[in-house]
Amino acid sequence: MGAMANPVILTVDDDPVVSRAVARDLRRRYGERYRVIRAGSGPEALDALREIKLRGEQVALLLADHRMPEMTGIEFLEAAMDLFPAARRVLLTAYADTDAAIEAINVVDLDHYLLKPWHPPEEKLYPVMDGLLEAWAATPDAALTEIRVVGHRWSAPSFKIRDFLARNLIPYRWLLTDDPEGARLLAAAGASETDVPLVVTAEGKTLIAPSAAELASVVGLAVEPTTDFYDVVVVGGGPAGLGSAVYAASEGLRTVLVERRATGGQAGQSSRIENYLGFPDGVSGAQLTDRARRQALKFGAELLSTREVIGLTEAGGARLLRFGDGTEIAAHTVVLATGVSYRVLDAPGVGDFTGRGVFYGAVSTEAPNCVDQEVYIVGGANSAGQAAVFFSRYAARVHLVVRGPDLTASMSRYLIDQLEQSDRITVHPHTQVVGAAGGDHLERITLCDSRTGEVRTAETSWLFVFIGAEPRTDWLDGVLLRDERGFIITGPDLVTDGKPPSGWSLSRDPYHLETSLPGVFAAGDVRSQSVKRVASAVGEGAMAVSLVHRYLEAQ
CATH class of the missing domain: 3.50.50.60 (FAD/NAD(P)-binding domain)
Structure with missing residues (x-):
């Protein structure tokens, strides 16, 4: 499987001199066991954390300077909690900012604050870092548990597993059956390409095509009440x-x-x-x-x-x-508080491709697969507009298919403005999806203009549906x-x-x-x-x- 990268210690300071000094002192003591990464601003540090998260790596400690122009250290640490809630959080402050540091203990569950200057590090820096890193290493972090899912690209059961994990905020690694690692996992489990989806837990337990309840029980979700x-x-x-x-x-x-x-x-x-x-x-x-x-x-x-x-x-x-x-x-x-469900798109062929190119709701797990492709979204309310903006970051073009004459009756103005400002989003008013076709996945849809009756075919493998609620x-x-x-x-x-x-x-x-x-x-x-x-x-x-x-x- 390959060795995991060392956990990360991330430092954030807009002063290059201070930034280099902090990183130097940390690398001197912890460089063999941790990767020390430094950033010059809160936004830059958040970008680094997102990349680390996508790679499935660990962050042990975050050390941020309080006074930064774009984003204060407290604001950065609060945002970083959403990505790595178990990482230990330290605020670097001047003596005049100690009140802010004390307040941050409640705001971002701050673990410690350090006063500048921290020299000598043997007395003022390392003892604090030693304790925090030991505490981090001793605390299991569910967010870092790696679950692996092996399946086919256009498999509806595989999609259901991935969608369930993603919607329950359970990190997982997706592997295709023809990936070398996916093939190794199938062999180790004594399974074949027909025995998918295969789920492998961090403890090595394997489940073949598990039900939602079976999957929930092994990923740590509660399924039984404690009393009656x-x-x-x-x-x-x-x-x-x-x-x-x-x-x-x-x-x-x-x-x-x-x-x-x-x-x-x-x-x-x-x-x-x-x-x-x-x-x-x-x-x-x-x-x-x-x-x-x-x-x-x-x-x-x-x-x-x-x-x-x-x-x-x-x-x-x-x-x-x-x-x-x-x-x-x-x-x-x-x-x-059972909410509502999106209505099913009732058009010939559409039902055949649910989970294989036709999706209900904004399925974020599919966004990276839509890079440079044509994406179609059906619906004219806020949820459809939000999805269009989101997928426009990946797709070559997003087509918003709307039954009505425009979006003003059903969508918030701020979203309409965003759609109009994007050169990757095209709105098709007076239009309906009236058919779908393909092989093992969606390959084309049929569109009809309700004003003229004109029917045309669009090549696409991605159709996301937001057509009202029941x-x-x-x-x-x-x-x-x-x-x-x-x-x-x-x-x-x-x-x-x-x-x-x-x-x-x-x-x-x-x-x-x-x-x-x-x-x-x-x-x-x-x-x-x-x-x-x-x-x-x-x-x-x-x-x-x-x-x-x-x-x-x-x-």
Whole structure:
């Protein structure tokens, strides 16, 4: 397999003299065991960290000067946490900046701060570095565990495995069956090219075509609840569900979040969300999801993966949720935050290539494979616009296929401006995909202009679909009131002529986010008449918890 590169110590300082001096002192003591890399600014250092991350290497320690013009040391360390959360963090400060350094202990979980000058290093630098590096080496870092996946390039089952790992933020290495290393792994596992996808864990355990639940159990995701009764069960791990889990757990409620696929929902697939409060430079859906997951776990919430809820019943003061395997959990209250799914593109041939050139949502794992190729995106809302901007960094050209006359009715202005400014993005209004064809993968699509009826063929192996959303609420049929599209009706919308819905058992009217079953609340996109935005979903998730408290206090 080849020897792994030494872990990295990265130093950041905009003063070349100081930068060289820090690197010199660190290399003198640690150069045999670590690679000491220096950068002249925060952005330059972040670029270096991204490259290190892509190579699957480790970062043991980050040492950043506080006063830098483009990005302060605190800002850099905060951004670096998303890439290497286990790396030890040190701030280099002048005596006048000690207050900022103390503040950074809370902001970026700072491990230490050093005052300039640090000479002699034997007294002021090395003892601190020794302790931090020993602590890093003694702490297992899940983010550095390498899982290897071997499969075929245009295999839908292989894509499902890679997509599951990526959406759950599990690092992995993708190997084709005809790669030398992929072939060696197949041979070592006693498998052939037909026995794919093959998953090899860091411990050497092999799984052939594992189910999502099997894969979750070996990569460290929780799949079983620790008890059978909770204060609140949150169903769905998108922004609304994560918001509920964070607030419920932080307020002392016994909380479990149940997700059938991956936390983050549709927002978790967004390459960059630029209109979310508090992130002026934007934030990726994966970053936002990771931070929310860590918050929920920090406060004691349980997060269960690959568990699909298929039933909800009332049992006296409890609410029972039934899983697909027949097991159940119970709770005083339930928050339904199951979100929505992209609609399937109903055109001849399209279904034959799902996972083999046709993808639903912004599948970031495929972006590097789209270099210098023609990419087609179907949809006119924000998610499609974000995907177009993202894929334009890789593709020769991105074609945005829109059924309507333009984008103004469904897309935010800031995204429309970005699309118009890009010379790699072409918008095709009044256009629909009406067919797809190919061999072992998608090779061409058929487009139709709805104004003229003109039909044309486009050569492409990449079609990403964002054509509206449908709630996954069929399992609630006969249990909760839903609107004609399947969205869950809540609060005042349940009251007709001053009367609560039929079967309502309480003397009061339903709370704002409460469903037709008392103690069961809906938040986010799955709720009828909700605002389909990340910020509003998080807000509703928090509001649902306040209503849970009101409900519990009244019992």
